[in-house]
Amino acid sequence: MTKDHDDSADSDSDGTDSDGTDSDATDDDAAEDAEARDSEDADAEDAEATEDAGGTDLDVDDLDSREWRDQGPYDVTEVDLEAEAETGPRIDLGSMIITGLEGAELRLQVADETQQIVSAMLISKDSALELGAFAAPRSGGLWSELREELIEAAGAAGGSAAVVEGPFGVELRRLLPVQTPDGEQGYQPSRMWVAEGPRWLLRGIVYGQAALVDGLESPVAELLDCFRSTVVRRGDEARAPGDLLPLTLPRTESVQQPGDEGSGEVEGAG
Template sequence: MGLFRRNASKLGADEARGSAPEEAAAPTAGSEDGGAPERPERGPFDSSQVTGMGPRVDLGAIWLPVLPGLELRMEVDKKTQKVTGVSATLGGSGLQVQAFAAPRTEGIWDEVRAEIGTSITRQGGTVDDVPGVFGRELIARIPATAPDGKAAVRPARFIGVDGPRWFLRGVLSGRAAVDAEAAKPLESVFANVVVVRDGNPRPPRDLLTLTLPKSARQGDAPADQAGATAAGPEGAAPQTPSFDPLSRGPEITEIR
């Protein structure tokens, strides 16, 4: 999409408490030297801010919280076969999560948000940049095609948090994109994500490495062990927006 250009300043991350809060608050600022912020009250969190994995599933760069009934799907690049993101669906709502490298002293969400807005507008959609649970977010209405071939609009909420040398981006879809109450469980999942940033130097916006859960690699059903169910929510799983400025052409693959 040609959206990998500059970086903007903003730093935030939060601390895990072992169980997901009902609501998440805006993250607090971290240290100016790019190190881990002081222990804030809520997340997403850096791995340096937690004492253990807690009720989460290990996906490499992301430790993802799980809830009863939550269905997890890994996104795999067709060309490289690398895991590029994870999607969680619950009760007709979806949350896509990806983690990226960021500069030591500044974040990237401000510019990424502007670039997403520009891209959606060029497609004929509309975007509102508004304050939200995690700070500034985008409420988007993206042009789509209905099953009957007619023009339609797909709603989506883009949320993001800048952490110490990482950026975590989420996309809420389905009911969670338009209904505040429906969004709360998945907002809680996002708020309790732990990002595990390796010590390797990476260019800004480089996708942090994700892996399948260990039990999935061994051929077991990780959802049962993680607390999520293998069966999906009632009805079809909501789709994330077809355009994705920070994605690398993933396909959705269900973990069983």
């Protein structure tokens, strides 16, 4: 799976093979039927999300003003990295320290032009969580600015977007046009979580089955735990708001997942 990235917080992947699984090449009809059902489910979820956003008078200013990080994500100054994480092994990627999921696959997305790692994706069964960290102003408020741009961009691309109340305040749900592996036009649903900490913003984009669930139950729960347990190491460098916080390759042993003999995979993004 390859995706285009800009090193800014208002850009994200829109070409992810979100379910993380391969179709059965010996049963094309069944695969097409399943894809059709997924598309119908995505359309229904998007309609419900749009109705919720427009019909409940969501007070985004109130949600933006609250503190949502009491259970994570955390700043590096707020945790003891020597202590074991409760939910899994820690993977040190430089500006982000993530907690792996048992049996999940880690993919690092690399921009072809700069050869810089721009995001980390954990793929678990038929769902995925893409994580990226960005510089933010000390006063906060970057998310409220960026989501307006993302909503406009979704509409300009022929997709749709809606805001709902999520586990970190305002959650953005989108349907973006993509080309399916067989060359057909389709739409990819996603949920976007954003948490703002001391001079940083952590973005998590949920794909696959977890993006179709209207709530926080499984399979969303596992990805939510991963997002909450992420630790951001911003550094003291001066950076413009929205600039990507650089990621680094982890040590081989830190990528190893319980029950998984493989290691993380690095992918091009261009």
